[in-house]
Amino acid sequence: xxxxxxxxxxxxxxxxxxxxxxxxxxxxxxxxxxxxxxxxxxxxxxxxxxxxxxxxxxxxxxxxxxxxxxxxxxxxxxxxxxxxxxxxxxxxxxxxxxxxxxxxxxxxxxxxxxxxxxxxxxxxxxxxxxxxxxxxxxxxxxxxxxxxxxxxxxxxxxxxxxxxxxxxxxxxxxxxxxxxxxxxxxxxxxxxxxxxxxxxxxxxxxxxxxxxxxxxxxxxxxxxxxxxxxxxxxxxxxxxxxxxxxxxxxxxxxxxxxxxxxxxxxxxxxxxxxxxxxxxxxxxxxxxxxxxxxxxxxxxxxxxxxxxxxxxxxxxxxxxxxxxxxxxxxxxxxxxxxxxxxxxxxxxxxxxxxxxxxxxxxxxxxxxxxxxxxxxxxxxxxxxxxxxxxxxxxxxxxxxxxxxxxxxxxxxxxxxxxxxxxxxxxxxxxxxxxxxxxxxxxxxxxxxxxxx
Amino acid sequence: xxxxxxxxxxxxxxxxxxxxxxxxxxxxxxxxxxxxxxxxxxxxxxxxxxxxxxxxxxxxxxxxxxxxxxxxxxxxxxxxxxxxxxxxxxxxxxxxxxxxxxxxxxxxxxxxxxxxxxxxxxxxxxxxxxxxxxxxxxxxxxxxxxxxxxxxxxxxxxxxxxxxxxxxxxxxxxxxxxxxxxxxxxxxxxxxxxxxxxxxxxxxxxxxxxxxxxxxxxxxxxxxxxxxxxxxxxxxxxxxxxxxxxxxxxxxxxxxxxxxxxxxxxxxxxxxxxxxxxxxxxxxxxxxxxxxxxxxxxxxxxxxxxxxxxxxxxxxxxxxxxxxxxxxxxxxxxxxxxxxxxxxxxxxxxxxxxxxxxxxxxxxxxxxxxxxxxxxxxxxxxxxxxxxxxxxxxxxxxxxxxxxxxxxxxxxxxxxxxxxxxxxxxxxxxxxxxxxxxxxxxxxxxxxxxxx
Numbered sequence: 001x002x003x004x005x006x007x008x009x010x011x012x013x014x015x016x017x018x019x020x021x022x023x024x025x026x027x028x029x030x031x032x033x034x035x036x037x038x039x040x041x042x043x044x045x046x047x048x049x050x051x052x053x054x055x056x057x058x059x060x061x062x063x064x065x066x067x068x069x070x071x072x073x074x075x076x077x078x079x080x081x082x083x084x085x086x087x088x089x090x091x092x093x094x095x096x097x098x099x100x101x102x103x104x105x106x107x108x109x110x111x112x113x114x115x116x117x118x119x120x121x122x123x124x125x126x127x128x129x130x131x132x133x134x135x136x137x138x139x140x141x142x143x144x145x146x147x148x149x150x151x152x153x154x155x156x157x158x159x160x161x162x163x164x165x166x167x168x169x170x171x172x173x174x175x176x177x178x179x180x181x182x183x184x185x186x187x188x189x190x191x192x193x194x195x196x197x198x199x200x201x202x203x204x205x206x207x208x209x210x211x212x213x214x215x216x217x218x219x220x221x222x223x224x225x226x227x228x229x230x231x232x233x234x235x236x237x238x239x240x241x242x243x244x245x246x247x248x249x250x251x252x253x254x255x256x257x258x259x260x261x262x263x264x265x266x267x268x269x270x271x272x273x274x275x276x277x278x279x280x281x282x283x284x285x286x287x288x289x290x291x292x293x294x295x296x297x298x299x300x301x302x303x304x305x306x307x308x309x310x311x312x313x314x315x316x317x318x319x320x321x322x323x324x325x326x327x328x329x330x331x332x333x334x335x336x337x338x339x340x341x342x343x344x345x346x347x348x349x350x351x352x353x354x355x356x357x358x359x360x361x362x363x364x365x366x367x368x369x370x371x372x373x374x375x376x377x378x379x380x381x382x383x384x385x386x387x388x389x390x391x392x393x394x395x396x397x398x399x400x401x402x403x404x405x406x407x408x409x410x411x412x413x414x415x416x417x418x419x420x421x422x423x424x425x426x427x428x429x430x431x432x433x434x435x436x437x438x439x440x441x442x443x444x445x446x447x448x449x450x451x452x
Numbered sequence: 453x454x455x456x457x458x459x460x461x462x463x464x465x466x467x468x469x470x471x472x473x474x475x476x477x478x479x480x481x482x483x484x485x486x487x488x489x490x491x492x493x494x495x496x497x498x499x500x501x502x503x504x505x506x507x508x509x510x511x512x513x514x515x516x517x518x519x520x521x522x523x524x525x526x527x528x529x530x531x532x533x534x535x536x537x538x539x540x541x542x543x544x545x546x547x548x549x550x551x552x553x554x555x556x557x558x559x560x561x562x563x564x565x566x567x568x569x570x571x572x573x574x575x576x577x578x579x580x581x582x583x584x585x586x587x588x589x590x591x592x593x594x595x596x597x598x599x600x601x602x603x604x605x606x607x608x609x610x611x612x613x614x615x616x617x618x619x620x621x622x623x624x625x626x627x628x629x630x631x632x633x634x635x636x637x638x639x640x641x642x643x644x645x646x647x648x649x650x651x652x653x654x655x656x657x658x659x660x661x662x663x664x665x666x667x668x669x670x671x672x673x674x675x676x677x678x679x680x681x682x683x684x685x686x687x688x689x690x691x692x693x694x695x696x697x698x699x700x701x702x703x704x705x706x707x708x709x710x711x712x713x714x715x716x717x718x719x720x721x722x723x724x725x726x727x728x729x730x731x732x733x734x735x736x737x738x739x740x741x742x743x744x745x746x747x748x749x750x751x752x753x754x755x756x757x758x759x760x761x762x763x764x765x766x767x768x769x770x771x772x773x774x775x776x777x778x779x780x781x782x783x784x785x786x787x788x789x790x791x792x793x794x795x796x797x798x799x800x801x802x803x804x805x806x807x808x809x810x811x812x813x814x815x816x817x818x819x820x821x822x823x824x825x826x827x828x829x830x831x832x833x834x835x836x837x838x839x840x841x842x843x844x845x846x847x848x849x850x851x852x853x854x855x856x857x858x859x860x861x862x863x864x865x866x867x868x869x870x871x872x873x874x875x876x877x878x879x880x881x882x883x884x885x886x887x888x889x890x891x892x893x894x895x896x897x898x899x900x901x902x903x904x
Contacts (some may be wrong), residue, residue, distance in 0.1 A: 003862065054730045100791070100792035123690060146635075147566075154610065155633060158606065167876070173877055175877070179819075179854055179857065180859060181607060181821070183596050183856050183861070184855055184856050184872065185881050186884050187646050188880060190609070193642075194638070208570070211690045234552050237554060265867065284736060286731075287731075336631040336632070337631055338630035339554070347713060365633075368632035369630075369632055402631055402634045402635075404636050405633030409637055429637050429638045429640070431887045435884075
């Protein structure tokens with residue numbers, strides 16, 4: 001099969017790469033990831049026109065195409081499930097920062113790190129920061145990536161003002177552009193954002209840029225229980241809308257310290273990390289004082305204000321928690337609930353976990369209700385884990401939440417999706433899939449089941 | 453026909469109102485509005501379940517349904533085009549501000565004014581402000597309304613985190629909720645936002661709220677030409693990201709003065725109005741000084757800094773320009789282009805207008821590229837106007853812009869839409885329409901042509 005696909009591609013002038021190792025996994029932990037299909041050919045188009053050529057061939061010959069960005073996903077969204085083509089965007093690297101229109105035009109394969117550098121070199125910034133800087137912009141748009149700054153600065157969806165996408169049959173859609181407002185008909189651009197490579201292949205994006213961050217300051221605030229910590233989240237938001245407001249359990253901090261080699265100030269069971277941004281150091285100190293008062297009134301054990309070196313260390317510990325913990329966990333979950341429901345969600349999940357003999361370490365984006373739970377490995381976890389995960393999803397759903405706030409459905413949560421949205425909503429999604437991808441060749445086995 | 457529909461409704465327990473005067477127009481100027489169908493019955497459901505009942509009846513009997521909010525639209529989006537039912541949301545008035553989760557749950561018919569008051573009574577704010585405070589929340593979501601604050605605070609789309617919508621056959625979709633992040637499958641919520649009542653009837657929305665505005669300050673800055681004014685827009689944005697950054701021609705100000713009875717400081721041909729918001733008066737004065745320096749370096753004739761009473765007067769003049777001008781204009785257009793293209797757009801349009809004997813007065817949202825052009829009436833305008841409008845749309849499109857940044861397609865620009873998006877994009881929109889509304893009964897004659 002592979003050889004046949006390689007021949008079809010070569011005959012049409014597309015160079016096939018037969019070594020697919022390095023192209024069949026993403027960052028999903030080994031413990032839960034699906035078994036990939038290794039019978040795939042890799043292609044590395046350089047621009048939209050070359051992607052269109054690949055799709056015309058694939059459409060004609062009914063060949064599945066798995067689009068791949070930085071491979072940093074956590075839901076097996078980029079893992080090939082059938083014999084077919086892995087389309088890597090690694091060569092699509094054009095980037096143009098348009099300082100006059102406060103935006104950047106990026107080819108699919110530009111990484112978050114490259115975008116941040118390019119924006120900063122023109123005195124601008126790109127606020128969303130969903131973890132790994134080797135994620136690609138098109139991957140971040142296709143998964144509507146989030147991250148710690150979403151509470152103040154929004155998720156990827158809030159930054160996309162234009163995109164080019166190649167349809168299943170190779171036709172190119174050009175949506176939006178460099179204008180901020182656009183109400184010309186149904187917004188297909190927003191339908192493609194978050195569609196995980198299953199409706200079209202995003203080849204170029206236009207992203208809004210913002211003025212640079214001037215100053216930041218970070219508070220680390222330990223509490224004895226999650227209720228004390230979360231109760232004040234809306235108060236802190238109203239008082240000083242932080243850049244980020246993270247909830248972190250004591251044990252998670254220990255993992256972050258181990259991975260970073262840096263020290264966090266004394267912590268307790270439940271901790272808040274509050275990153276403030278502002279125009280001047282004075283402005284920030286005033287905001288920090290107001291936040292500190294709120295924390296103290298809610299039984300904070302202490303309040304640490306960090307700037308300069310100390311702030312860098314704190315951020316390093318936070319950003320390396322996952323690095324430290326990932327070998328001991330089963331999975332990183334990303335349920336999202338209304339902010340005020342976080343304590344109830346965590347308490348109910350911990351009760352369930354305890355009964356089933358699991359330990360769960362939590363941290364996450366308290367400011368937007370998106371909690372990362374880490375069920376830890378134990379002997380015999382394999383047979384009980386799906387039951388635990390399903391209970392967590394049910395608890396989130398009962399509290400008005402969703403099973404995935406950031407990582408998307410991919411292959412991992414495809415069967416869960418059906419249980420947590422209405423039948424009608426699921427059927428409409430399938431109809432969307434059929435319109436955009438009538439032959440079911442775009443990233444099959446992800447998000448929804450294809451029906452002809 | 454009307455009597456028959458009334459009977460069908462009454463037999464199913466829905467009260468029909470036969471006096472439809474007051475329900476067949478929106479705010480579209482008489483000069484360009486379409487002739488409505490007056491053979492309609494009005495219904496005034498009180499909640500989602502009653503809307504669902506109306507839709508079940510309409511679906512069964514193939515009766516067109518025209519959903520109507522505040523009737524403040526400018527594209528004939530709410531104007532009935534066929535014998536059928538006008539579904540007014542005026543009785544759907546439930547509003548719950550959830551201060552713990554920084555959001556408001558509103559029934560369709562809650563007005564912008566009511567939402568703002570409810571938010572402020574709990575110490576919060578709702579930033580988007582698309583003009584009329586008698587617009588309803590569901591109408592603003594259905595049209596993805598914009599307004600002057602979009603550059604810093606975004607459009608309606610950026611505030612919707614959940615909604616309920618009744619489908620053509622009466623089934624209720626419940627999408628999103630009180631969580632900020634949600635990546636569970638294709639985002640149907642964002643497809644419904646801006647769909648102008650043609651895909652489903654939005655009956656409830658969950659809207660994000662923000663901390664209150666603390667302080668504002670407004671600068672009025674006259675320039676001799678549009679180039680000098682617009683050139684510095686990105687610089688002002690980078691330096692101090694205003695709440696609003698408006699471009700206003702001198703003649704427009706005169707109309708605003710007349711309507712408001714207030715005085716604007718000396719103006720010139722091209723004027724910027726810069727509204728800054730911040731934490732403290734000191735903070736704002738510092739920002740204002742930096743903005744003033746930028747303006748002076750770009751040949752500003754003068755810089756007026758207004759606070760208190762003077763600021764109120766300025767804002768009154770700006771907000772009443774349309775009131776003052778509306779009897780003399782043919783239409784208010786709302787093209788959107790990349791910010792840096794505004795001068796070229798205005799210059800090219802003015803050239804065309806001059807050749808065709810039209811005078812055009814411009815103002816608009818310089819910070820987001822959305823320009824309101826007002827072609828003024830002249831003898832014999834009727835036979836030439838469509839040609840002028842079409843040329844403006846072509847110029848906008850050539851500059852990478854869109855024919856409507858705010859007001860939507862409605863009935864007025866339905867035929868234009870086809871010319872300014874690709875055939876494939878149009879066809880996909882029609883397929884969306886077919887999936888959501890197979891019988892073509894939802895707001896027929898708007899946005900796209902229905903095909904079975």
